[in-house]
Amino acid sequence: MTTADALTLRNLTAGYNGIAAIRDVDLVVHAGELVTLLGPNGAGKTTTLLTVCGVVSPMHGEVLLGGQRVPAGRPHVLARRGLGHVPENRGLFFELTAAQNMRLATKSKVEVDRVLELFPALPALMGRRAGVLSGGEQQMLAIARALARRPRVLMVDELSLGLAPLVVQSLLASLRNAVDDDGIAVLLIEQHIELALGAADRAYVLNHGRIALEGSAESLKNERALIESSYLGDLDEVVS
Ligand SMILES: Nc1ncnc2c1ncn2[C@@H]1O[C@H](COP(=O)(O)OP(=O)(O)OP(=O)(O)O)[C@@H](O)[C@H]1O
Ligand SMILES: [Mg+2]
Structure with a gap:
């Protein structure tokens, strides 16, 4: 038997005032998995989370929670269906x-x-x-x-904002325990690439609203230069 993905974003395009801030985002988090969403400022990380929790409406594509399509704009319904969200401002x-x-x-x-x-x-x-x-x-x-x-799925935005690396490490360890012990799915936005890849199973890198890189945290540790290039905005030149 295959278990449904805890969280699935399929071909998701969303933004503000009719202008897309994320485009064609495909992303999956399985139960018992910690996935980190990396990317430079303005890449669309927060927008992705806000779209999942129904604050921002999708322009295209869909969000599935436990394999079921979620209604947009009803955050309390999502909470009842097992979605937890720690926003940027806590x-x-x-x-x-x-x-x-x-x-x-x-x-x-x-x-x-x-x-x-x-x-x-x-x-x-x-x-x-x-x-x-x-x-x-x-x-x-x-x-x-x-x-x-x-929650069955927990999203945390900017875990490390303003925190010392040692504090971040201890928070990540606690999250890791919750994932391993209770099998919850965690989607974590994190600015500190190294700490995030150290704690996560898999990672996605957003750049200008699109998924530019994805893979196991292990494999992406070896792509450090590529990730950093994406943060500096010159991934296209590196890839081509
Ligand atoms: N309420 C809003 N209205 C209009 N544009 C917005 C709004 N919120 C965000 N944006 C724009 O959408 C794009 C993506 O922003 P978002 O906050 O998702 O980025 P982010 O990856 O979370 O960045 P950061 O690392 O700085 O938190 C940016 O260009 C931003 O200016
Ligand atoms: Mg943000």
Whole structure:
């Protein structure tokens, strides 16, 4: 028996005001897989995630969650169908404590305790307001809160924004554990190429809204020069 892909983007074109920011994107994340989406600023990474979660409507193509087409513009429906999303700005309620933020995700103390085991630094912070936590602590809380809902697919935008590499490494290790232990599918946007390829199973590189490179993280580690060229905007010259 073959299991359906957890998340499938098929020939997806989407953008703003009728202008495409991503074009013909084909991307798959399987259950139990951590996939990273790399690419320079403005490449279309966030747009890809926003299209999956229904904030941006596709102009063409489709998004399948667990093999089923998802309705556009209904983020709460997607959450019920197992899609978790940690947006670029983390989406925390700053005036509420970390514990209250967690409780908004789940009423179950068992679930909260289960997730807190993935983030050893978090239990001591539960009484503090989310707004006074450090950047890394906020990111931990945001990911923990998303995991507490037991998503089948979790998308994380800019995991490392403003964080020290050691913090990023520890967050990636926690995500990796969630993928390996619970078989969830993770799609991770990450600016730090090396750390991302170190944690991921596979990677896609977006450039000017199109998938420019894809492959196993292992194989892409050897394509470092090619990836960097794409970030500098001269991939076309390198490839041709
Ligand atoms: N709300 C918007 N309205 C119009 N254009 C937008 C909007 N959001 C993004 N864009 C444009 O769409 C393109 C892709 O942007 P996107 O935010 O997806 O890139 P990104 O890969 O996430 O970049 P970064 O690494 O800087 O976060 C860019 O050219 C950007 O200017
Ligand atoms: Mg972005």
